[in-house]
Amino acid sequence: MSKPSHLLARDAEWSTLTAFVTHPDPHLRLGVVSGRRRVGKSYLLRALADSMDGLYVSAVAEEGTVTARRRFADDLARYAGVSSDLFRDDAGWEPLLDSAISLTTRRRGTGGLLVIDELPYWMTHSPELPGLLQLLYDRSQTGHGHDGGRVIVCGSAMSVMNDLLSGTKALRGRAVVDIRLRPFDVSTAARHWGIDDPATALRLHATLGGSPGYRNLTSAPSPRTPQEFDTWLPATVLDPGQALFSRSEAEYLLREDPRFTGSALHYAIINAVANGATSPAKIGGLLERERSSLTRPIEMLASSGYLGQSTDPLWERRPVITVADPIIRFHNLITVPKRDLIETGGSARAWRESRPTFVSRILGPHFEECSREWLRRRTVPSLGDGMSTVSSTVVNDRSGRARHEIDVIALDRRSGRATVGLIGEAKATVVRRGPSDLERLDRLKETLGDQGHDVTNAKLAIFSLEGFHPDLVAIARRRGDVLLVDLPSLLGSTEPTVLPG
Known part of the structure; x- marks a missing residue:
């Protein structure tokens, strides 16, 4: 299922969610999507429901349980194309959830999709909802419930969403997808x-x-x-x-x-x-x-x-x-x-x-953080495989009397000894970076080597808000182990000035 053209980025999330919905498992499957407010969860899940001909319902804050169930029943009726009178006003949550899964599977088979957005709003007055989803899931697994069906629950109250899958909670071990949607880079x-x-x-x-x-x-x-x-x-x-x-x-x-x-x-x-x-x-x-x-x-x-x-x-x-x-x-x-x-x-x-x-x-x-994130998302030639961590660090000089910050470091750590793939500096100053910045990185590389870390193949990187002095560019081209990343490169509009040799 191709991603809709109006959905910006989210390629990995879209792939995971569509694979979840279209999985051939004949039993009911559960998924969880969370993320802070305004990050685009509802936009993504509405697009998914539209693409899969599923049913999307959203809880409303500070709404009582009777009104919430009635609103859910109205959504079911619109989805089924029938009068809302067919759903009893006093219908409880279990028959409503059961009917929603039945309607979606009747339309789409085992891949019938129900999305419940902002579940924590309903849980404030109906804390039994995760337990009811567990009940429907367990019945399906034992052949006493629905054949198929996919349910995704979503919410912005992160402590509530994190708790759904923790310890002995009802959905622990039952949700096969747990996506935490991140903001755009x-x-x-x-x-x-x-x-x-x-x-x-x-x-x-x-x-x-x-x-x-x-x-x-x-x-x-x-x-x-x-x-x-x-x-x-x-x-x-x-x-x-x-x-x-x-x-x-x-x-x-x-x-x-x-x-x-x-x-x-x-x-x-x-x-x-x-x-x-x-x-x-x-x-x-x-x-x-x-x-x-x-x-x-x-x-x-x-x-x-x-x-x-x-x-x-x-x-x-x-x-x-x-x-x-x-x-x-x-x-x-x-x-x-x-x-x-x-x-x-x-x-x-x-x-x-x-x-x-x-x-x-x-x-x-x-x-600095954008520079680290750029490196996490990008494959840099000659950096090598296995650089599992991109972060910042602090090292002491040889005398131990001074501490030096390293803004960007890529490494793999095994048995207390790190193999360093890249050492970098990221400065948002109004001046262009020059050869002295490269000299500082060379000294830091030596210091890390003296402390027992493997820096044999470590590259050096300078991230700059205002670009680079021509002398630095010339030195970097001669050396072949330096990566120069200006702001346009960080945003992906141009390639880095120098790629590692």
């Missing part, structure tokens, strides 16, 4: 917003991330240049009267998950991380709380996608904690410090005063 997001200028695309992605739903929250045209971005941002993300206002969106995203509703502690943790606390101890210090009391809420925020935790791949130290969602990061670093000015009509001034913070604490780290 910077290149795909640029296409979605219709932005051709790489510098503008990076700034927008650093602010909003790759969730495609944000484009529908503004009536302003997409910015086309960095200068237009400086006008567009105060009129949208920093305007309290707009739906895209970062404070409204950050609070909305956290309220989406019932486990975080009204929790001042979760807000405080995110704010502490945004302001530089990268470990539980540092977060506890800022909040004046014991580190042990923060373990559970930090884990919940991480599993729900609000915080990121990355372990140093060389030294396997404790994870470094970061704010994972760009708009929440932007809100805490830009909007919160300028709240009074913004709320009194000074958004343009607030943005002018905040641009140094944006460049150093948002654009710079985001460019």
Whole structure:
């Protein structure tokens, strides 16, 4: 089943979902799709249901169980082309689910598809729903229920969706597909917003991330240049009267998950991380709380996608904690410090005063992460196979008195010794990178070798926001082991300046 032309990217997800639906298994099959709000889950699943002639139903927030079941019955009736009177008003969830699976399989055979979007809304008043799906699944497996049928449940409340398949929960071991839909990368997001200028695309992605739903929250045209971005941002993300206002969106995203509703502690943790606390101890210090009391809420925020935790791949130290969602990061670093000015009509001034913070604490780290993500998605000639990890790391110099950050490292670790495939630097500065940057990478390569890691075939990479000095390009061409990636290359519009030899 070919992917619809209006569906941007999502090739892997589409392939997985269509294979799930068309699998020849004669029994009922269950799948789970999750992801944060506005990431495009509903758009993807509606396209799937339309392509497969399936039934798509969506739960509604703050709707009672009787109204929800009646709405479900109306959806069933429309799908079957019959009067809704044929479904009793007092029909419970089990007969409604049973009827939905029967109708879809009658139309499509074993591949009949039922999609239930935003299941957590229904679970607030009907927590038995996963158990009922388990019951229907088990009956089918033992020959006492439906022949065939495919059911996909979806939701944005990540803690609820993660819990569906955990421990002894009803769907544990029964769902054969578990997709967590990710935001678009910077290149795909640029296409979605219709932005051709790489510098503008990076700034927008650093602010909003790759969730495609944000484009529908503004009536302003997409910015086309960095200068237009400086006008567009105060009129949208920093305007309290707009739906895209970062404070409204950050609070909305956290309220989406019932486990975080009204929790001042979760807000405080995110704010502490945004302001530089990268470990539980540092977060506890800022909040004046014991580190042990923060373990559970930090884990919940991480599993729900609000915080990121990355372990140093060389030294396997404790994870470094970061704010994972760009708009929440932007809100805490830009909007919160300028709240009074913004709320009194000074958004343009607030943005002018905040641009140094944006460049150093948002654009710079985001460019580094986009560089790592580019490498994860791309096969680089001569890098070699088996580079299982792309991350950042910190190394000490030979004297042990200085620490050096490596922005991008690709490696494979076995038995405590790493085989390093690439060592890279990613800088979002306003100057072009030159030979001194390559010299620094050479020194870091030597240091890693002195510490016992295999750097025999390691390549060197420099990612630059503003391009490269001609002297560096000439040296890289002579050496043949250097990869130079500028911003257009990062977005896929051009090839890297130098490919490894």
